[in-house]
Each structure stands twice: as structure tokens, then as C-alpha cells.
Amino acid sequence: MAVKTFRGGAHPPERKERSNEISVERLLDVKQVVVPVNQHFGAPLQALVKVGDVVKRGQKIADAEGRMTVPVHASIAGTVKKIEPRTQSNNTDGPCIVIEALPPPAEGQEPAGSPEDLVEFLPPLDAFSCTKEEALARVRAAGIVGMGGAGFPTHIKLAPSKPISMVIANGAECEPYLTIDERTMIERPEDVVEGVAITMKIVNAPEGVIAVEENKAHAVPLLEKAIQSSPRTRAGMKIRVQLLKTKYPQGGEKMLITAITGKEVPSGGLPMDVGCVVQNIGTLCAMVDAFREGKPLIERGLTISGGACMKPVNVIAPIGALVADILAAGLSQVDEGALRRIIYGGPMMGVAVPSYQIPVQKNTSGVLLMNEEEAKHYDEETCIRCGRCMRACSCRLSPALLAVALETDDYKEAEKIGLLDCIECGTCSFVCPAHRQLVQRFRVGKQILRTMKQKEAQNAR
Amino acid sequence: MPAKGMLLSSSPHSFTPISTSKMMLSVVIALIPAAGYGVYLYGFSALALILVSVASAVISEFVFRKLIKATTTVGDFSAIVTGLLLALILPPATPLWMVALGSMFAIVVAKEFFGGLGANPFNPALIGRAFLLMSFPAAITTWSMPNGLSLADAVSTATPLALVRQGASIGDVATYFGASGTGDLLRQLFMGYRSGSVGESSILLIAAGGLFLILIGVVQWIVPASVILATFLFSWVLGMNPLFSILSGGLVFGAFFMATDYSTRPLTPLGQAIFGAGIGLITVIIRKFGGFPEGVTYSILIMNIATPFLNKMRVKKYGFVPPVKPAKPTKEAGR
Numbered sequence: 001m002a003v004k005t006f007r008g009g010a011h012p013p014e015r016k017e018r019s020n021e022i023s024v025e026r027l028l029d030v031k032q033v034v035v036p037v038n039q040h041f042g043a044p045l046q047a048l049v050k051v052g053d054v055v056k057r058g059q060k061i062a063d064a065e066g067r068m069t070v071p072v073h074a075s076i077a078g079t080v081k082k083i084e085p086r087t088q089s090n091n092t093d094g095p096c097i098v099i100e101a102l103p104p105p106a107e108g109q110e111p112a113g114s115p116e117d118l119v120e121f122l123p124p125l126d127a128f129s130c131t132k133e134e135a136l137a138r139v140r141a142a143g144i145v146g147m148g149g150a151g152f153p154t155h156i157k158l159a160p161s162k163p164i165s166m167v168i169a170n171g172a173e174c175e176p177y178l179t180i181d182e183r184t185m186i187e188r189p190e191d192v193v194e195g196v197a198i199t200m201k202i203v204n205a206p207e208g209v210i211a212v213e214e215n216k217a218h219a220v221p222l223l224e225k226a227i228q229s230s231p232r233t234r235a236g237m238k239i240r241v242q243l244l245k246t247k248y249p250q251g252g253e254k255m256l257i258t259a260i261t262g263k264e265v266p267s268g269g270l271p272m273d274v275g276c277v278v279q280n281i282g283t284l285c286a287m288v289d290a291f292r293e294g295k296p297l298i299e300r301g302l303t304i305s306g307g308a309c310m311k312p313v314n315v316i317a318p319i320g321a322l323v324a325d326i327l328a329a330g331l332s333q334v335d336e337g338a339l340r341r342i343i344y345g346g347p348m349m350g351v352a353v354p355s356y357q358i359p360v361q362k363n364t365s366g367v368l369l370m371n372e373e374e375a376k377h378y379d380e381e382t383c384i385r386c387g388r389c390m391r392a393c394s395c396r397l398s399p400a401l402l403a404v405a406l407e408t409d410d411y412k413e414a415e416k417i418g419l420l421d422c423i424e425c426g427t428c429s430f431v432c433p434a435h436r437q438l439v440q441r442f443r444v445g446k447q448i449l450r451t452m453k454q455k456e457a458q459n460a461r
Numbered sequence: 462m463p464a465k466g467m468l469l470s471s472s473p474h475s476f477t478p479i480s481t482s483k484m485m486l487s488v489v490i491a492l493i494p495a496a497g498y499g500v501y502l503y504g505f506s507a508l509a510l511i512l513v514s515v516a517s518a519v520i521s522e523f524v525f526r527k528l529i530k531a532t533t534t535v536g537d538f539s540a541i542v543t544g545l546l547l548a549l550i551l552p553p554a555t556p557l558w559m560v561a562l563g564s565m566f567a568i569v570v571a572k573e574f575f576g577g578l579g580a581n582p583f584n585p586a587l588i589g590r591a592f593l594l595m596s597f598p599a600a601i602t603t604w605s606m607p608n609g610l611s612l613a614d615a616v617s618t619a620t621p622l623a624l625v626r627q628g629a630s631i632g633d634v635a636t637y638f639g640a641s642g643t644g645d646l647l648r649q650l651f652m653g654y655r656s657g658s659v660g661e662s663s664i665l666l667i668a669a670g671g672l673f674l675i676l677i678g679v680v681q682w683i684v685p686a687s688v689i690l691a692t693f694l695f696s697w698v699l700g701m702n703p704l705f706s707i708l709s710g711g712l713v714f715g716a717f718f719m720a721t722d723y724s725t726r727p728l729t730p731l732g733q734a735i736f737g738a739g740i741g742l743i744t745v746i747i748r749k750f751g752g753f754p755e756g757v758t759y760s761i762l763i764m765n766i767a768t769p770f771l772n773k774m775r776v777k778k779y780g781f782v783p784p785v786k787p788a789k790p791t792k793e794a795g796r
Binding site: 381382440 | 473776
């Protein structure tokens with residue numbers, strides 16, 4: 001198999017060997033979850049429950065009208081204790097629904113209700129016999145969003161306005177440390193294939209590709225076996241595995257599409273403009289669960305790792321579970337003395353947070369507990385114009401020149417260079433020998449430029 | 462609860478082990494063979510010249526930044542690189558006080574006046590040399606005899622390019638340096654057995670250092686390749702011996718170590734190609750028609766001026782969509 005890739009990129013230390021051979025475990029007996037009301041990219045939701053309500057596992061607890069909304073469900077059966085702002089994984093405060101698990105039945109007493117009374121899933125649905133509308137309604141009702149990081153509503157992604165020729169399963173997992181997608185491909189290859197098939201059915205795509213980076217090549221035989229034995233491929237669906245070079249940001253949607261198809265997503269456009277739909281591995285499995293079991297997205301797998309993590313682990317936790325509780329349950333272990341930085345997400349794009357008393361969200365792919373050495377902070381030096389960022393930028397944006405444009409407040413030039421095309425992967429900041437905060441400037445610059453453009457548009461009206 | 466003492470910062474949280482000082486140090490390492498050969502050819506005086514130049518550069522930077530109350534940047538090794546580069550492009554017999562003065566001028570006027578590392582528009586070492594050449598033209602055009610090269614007259618000698626400037630043919634130059642013919646002369650120039658600046662003689666060792674930098678990714682191939690290629694082409698067009706043009710003077714040294722200077726060369730690939738081609742062209746024109754036998758210093762300095770403009774020749778960004786406006790396309794569109 002020819003190994004494909006994109007132009008540019010970098011090779012941050014992978015450090016996946018810490019957790020990539022550890023089977024996924026499940027966090028059980030959670031006493032309390034803190035479920036953020038807003039976990040998707042789009043309009044805010046309203047809580048549908050109030051303090052004191054008893055909720056079932058899988059019951060919808062927040063929703064809103066509007067296209068860009070995805071409901072949120074209770075991940076455990078219990079009592080709503082509080083609805084209040086809490087710190088979320090993006091390090092900002094947002095409304096969260098705190099659910100306390102029902103107390104276990106006292107000695108000698110019957111449980112408060114049968115297990116069926118504690119769980120409220122949707123009825124199973126066959127994705128291959130239902131209509132497209134029914135399928136999309138199910139994807140939304142199950143609360144499914146892109147689980148790779150952005151949290152984009154999946155039912156929007158699966159309703160493109162252009163014909164789709166290829167569905168890509170994103171098994172690149174290019175962020176260092178993270179191994180949950182790798183483990184999922186190894187432990188649930190049939191479901192990954194089934195998820196690709198369901199996606200292909202919904203968007204009516206003739207081809208499905210499971211993209212895997214070379215450092216996970218050992219998952220390829222398992223996936224190929226699953227493809228061969230899948231009833232979908234026997235029925236004629238075309239699904240294959242594609243190996244990609246291990247390189248950051250290979251898992252970026254645009255880089256993935258370019259590596260596989262050779263096409264570039266047009267500036268300001270979407271993957272559908274080149275006939276592609278890209279789905280995260282976790283999202284695919286969540287979709288399979290949503291159809292087969294009617295199970296909403298109430299739990300997800302994540303990797304807990306890092307130099308201050310003495311017991312790296314891949315774990316399935318209910319949405320809203322605090323990482324502190326995963327540690328308390330003994331599934332993982334932290335060296336408090338060595339802990340210097342906590343990151344929700346990967347080291348390249350994740351968010352540093354002040355504590356691990358923060359809930360796992362639909363898009364939390366990992367939590368990194370980093371030690372002094374990993375968390376080393378570098379002072380910014382002057383740009384020596386070496387051009388390493390220029391060659392590493394996967395979007396070919398000339399970061400060094402973009403930074404100069406932003407430092408001189410020349411937003412016109414910045415836009416021309418392509419500020420709004422920046423995918424904020426952080427490769428430029430990673431490769432900079434002077435430790436310039438390039439992507440950090442671009443993030444702020446993008447916000448300012450967008451605001452300026454909005455104001456211009458308003459004034460023009 | 463570890464709420465206290467957690468480091469918060471915007472991603473990425475992973476950094477390359479490569480640093481400015483390591484990159485500068487690798488340039489110093491790449492220059493050691495050429496410098497060592499210079500010491501071999503010209504003896505202790507060349508070593509003294511190198512040490513004085515480096516020391517003057519480092520001390521000038523340290524003192525100047527102390528005076529303007531800026532942070533000390535001696536630790537990034539860039540002053541050492543500048544001092545070393547200047548030493549290697551000066552005649553071996555340059556009086557040491559001139560060397561110290563030139564090195565100070567390079568650091569203070571050409572680099573620190575513009576804001577220090579990364580902000581200087583002109584190559585500091587070349588400015589240092591140009592300054593000395595204008596101030597002390599006699600000293601900077603007096604060439605010593607390399608050890609072991611036995612020519613007719615005693616101490617001072619002429620460079621191959623100076624001989625050509627005086628009207629000598631390549632054959633005459635070969636005879637002058639004791640070579641049996643043009644081919645032998647070119648071989649001798651490649652190995653570095655001729656008079657010239659301290660570090661510019663051995664093309665072999667200079668290219669080895671340059672290729673080392675390209676191999677470890679500190680320098681990119683576009684600028685050196687386009688300088689050498691353009692020199693070859695334009696010399697050939699103007700009826701000069703293209704190989705002699707490349708192997709004589711400081712062309713290869715300039716191509717690998719001067720034209721590739723980070724702050725003064727363009728950042729974009731197309732800009733770099735044009736930059737290099739311009740250096741080759743101007744060098745050939747100066748050598749052919751100008752008043753100096755050698756033109757590499759001025760050709761690089763002249764092309765340094767074009768760098769900000771050449772930086773506008775950007776590669777098309779990912780997913781570039783040509784503007785749909787029916788307006789007639791401008792030269793800059795898409796670049």
C-alpha cells in the first residue's frame with residue numbers, strides 16, 4: 001500500500017507507547033457527573049430539567065430549537081442537584097447540570113426501580129432501511145457531535161448540499177500521547193467499518209476510506225479483516241484502508257483529504273466542496289451505538305497520559321465525569337508532586353486547565369498530566385527569520401510574514417496572506433527555534449479580523 | 462487538589478528541541494573546516510585575525526546592549542557567527558586593529574542599530590567588509606602568499622580574479638599559480654591552493670560545510686543553488702569561463718554562508734530563487750565591467766535591498782481560490 005501524506009508538517013515526539021497497548025477500561029459506579037449544557041459548535045442550549053428532578057440514563061436534559069444545535073443527555077441515572085456555571089474543558093465557565101447518582105439500595109431493600117426504569121434509550125433503528133431524514137434525525141437526537149475536538153454537529157455534516165464521493169474515517173490520531181482512536185480501531189474494528197458504512201449510506205457516497213497513520217499500522221489487518229467480513233461490503237459497499245505517513249497535523253480534516261485525494265479544500269470552503277465527509281473514529285462508533293442500541297452519546301473513550309501520569313490508561317467515561325473521579329477510582333494515577341500542567345486534549349491543540357476537577361466532554365479525546373520537563377516554558381526570543389515555520393505550515397501561510405503583518409496591525413495584508421485559512425494546528429509555534437507564539441497571535445488575529453469584517457458588513461448595509 | 466502551580470498557556474504545549482543558539486552553533490561548526498584551512502595556509506596571523514574578529518563582535522554586542530539597557534543576547538552565538546564570517550572574508554594580512562574595527566562596525570552599525578538579531582536589512586559581516594574596503598582600500602586588497610605556494614615574488618601576491626582584472630587570461634593565471642593548464646588550475650582552485658581571503662580558498666571545504674548545513678536543515682538549498690547556477694549561466698553568456706567564475710573569489714563562500722543569512726535573504730522559495738539569481742548576475746557584471754576584481758560582497762548587499770519586496774512572492778496558500786472579480790489581474794495576484 002502506498003503511504004500517502006501532505007506537504008509540510010512536523011514530528012512532535014509521539015509518546016504513544018505509554019498507552020497504546022493498554023486495553024480500554026470502563027469507569028463504573030460514578031457518584032456524580034457534571035454535564036456541560038453546551039458541548040457542540042453552534043447555538044446555545046436550554047436545560048430541560050430543574051434542580052430536584054430525577055433523570056434516567058440517556059434522558060435528554062438540554063436542547064434548543066435551531067439547526068446548529070445538538071441535545072445533551074444524562075449520562076447516569078440520578079437526581080439533578082445543581083445547575084450552575086462550572087469550569088469546562090475549554091477553560092471557561094459555562095452552565096453545567098450536576099447529577100448525583102441514585103444512592104444504592106439499603107441493605108435488604110429492593111432497588112428503587114428495575115434497570116429499565118433507570119435507562120431511557122431511543123428505539124433501535126436500522127440505518128440501511130430507514131430514510132435519510134430519519135437517519136439524520138436519529139443522529140441529532142442521539143446528541144452526536146464530532147468527537148475529535150471541534151464538536152461540530154454531525155447531523156449537519158451528514159447533510160451536505162453537494163454530492164459526496166468519499167467518506168473518510170479519521171484514524172490518523174496525529175496528536176501525540178493520544179491512543180484512544182488506535183485502541184478503538186483495534187478493539188472495535190467491526191464498528192468502525194459499520195460506522196463508515198452508515199455514513200456512506202446517509203450521504204450516498206460510493207467509497208469509504210479508513211485513514212490510519214503508519215505508527216498504527218498494526219491496526220490495518222484487523223480493519224481489513226473487519227471490512228472483508230462486513231455484511232455491508234458483501235452487499236457491495238466499497239471500503240478500504242489507507243496508510244498515511246506519521247506526521248502532524250495529518251489528522252487535520254484538510255490535510256487528510258489532500259493526502260488521500262490530492263485535492264485541496266478551497267479557501268473558505270468545506271470538505272463537501274471536494275466531495276468528502278470526514279468522520280472521527282469515536283464519532284463513527286457513537287453512531288453505530290445510536291442506531292443499533294438507540295444509545296445517545298453519553299459516554300466516550302479518552303486517553304489519560306503524560307509524564308506525571310503514573311498509570312496511563314484508555315478509559316470509557318460517562319460524559320460529565322470528572323477526571324478527578326477517574327483517578328480516584330484507581331483507573332489511573334497521578335504523581336501530584338511532579339504534576340505541572342494539565343491539558344484537556346492533545347499537546348498540540350489541547351487546552352491547559354487549572355485542575356482536573358473538570359468534566360469529560362463529548363470532544364475530550366484525552367487528558368494529559370504533564371511533568372516539569374514536558375511543561376517546560378520557553379521565553380519568546382526575536383524572530384531570526386529562519387523560515388522553519390514557512391516550510392512546516394500545512395496551509396502554506398508564511399507564518400513569519402503573517403506574524404509581522406499582525407504585529408504591525410496590517411490586517412489587510414494578514415487577510416491576503418491567509419489568516420482566516422489558518423487551522424490553528426500550532427505546527428509553526430512547535431517548530432520555532434525562538435519559541436515565537438505564532439499560532440497564538442493568529443488565533444487572536446482571526447478573532448479581531450472577523451470582528452472587523454462583521455462591522456464592515458454592518459456599515460455597508 | 463493541585464489547583465496551585467499549574468502552568469496555563471495557549472497551545473501548543475510541545476516544543477522543538479532546536480533553538481536559535483543551536484542553529485547558530487551549527488553554522489560555526491560548518492565554518493570550522495574552511496577556517497582551519499585558512500589557518501593552515503596563513504599560519505598564526507590568520508588565527509589571530511579570526512580570534513580578534515570574533516572577540517570584537519561579541520564584546521561590541523555585549524557592551525552596546527548594556528549601554529542601551531537591552532537584554533544580553535551574546536548567548537545566541539549570532540555575534541560569534543558574524544565575527545567568524547567577517548574574519549574569513551578578509552585578507553590574511555589585515556591589521557588586527559582594522560579587523561576589530563570592522564567587526565565592531567558590523568555588529569553595532571549593521572546589526573544593533575536596526576534592532577539586533579533578525580531585524581538587520583543588510584548582512585552585517587559584508588557591511589563590515591565593505592566598510593573596511595572603503596576606508597582602507599590598500600590594506601583590504603593586499604594578499605598574502607599561502608604557505609608552501611612558491612611564486613616568483615616574495616610576500617604579497619595577487620588573487621586569480623585580480624590577475625584577470627589586470628587583463629591576464631586563464632592560462633596566464635594557471636602559469637602564475639604553477640598549474641600545468643586550465644584544468645589543473647580549476648582543480649587547484651577547487652582544492653584551495655591559491656591566495657585570497659582567509660576562508661574563501663578551499664571550495665571543497667566550504668561546500669562541505671554548506672552541504673552539512675543543508676543536510677541538517679539549517680540552510681535551504683535554493684539560495685546557494687541559484688547563486689551558483691546563475692553565476693555559471695551569466696558568465697557563460699558573457700564569454701567568461703563559467704567554472705573559473707564559480708571557483709575563484711568568494712562566490713561559493715558567499716553562496717553558502719553569506720547569501721543564506723536568515724535576516725537578509727527572502728523567506729519565500731520563489732523570492733529566494735530570484736534573490737540568488739540576482740546575486741549571480743550582479744557578481745558577474747561587477748567582475749566583467751566593474752572597477753573591482755571581485756563582486757560578491759556588493760552583489761549580496763544589493764540584493765539584500767530587494768528582500769522585503771521578494772518576500773511578497775509567496776507560494777499560493779492551501780486551497781487558494783483565484784479572486785472572481787472581473788478586474789484585470791494584477792502582477793501580485795495569487796502570490
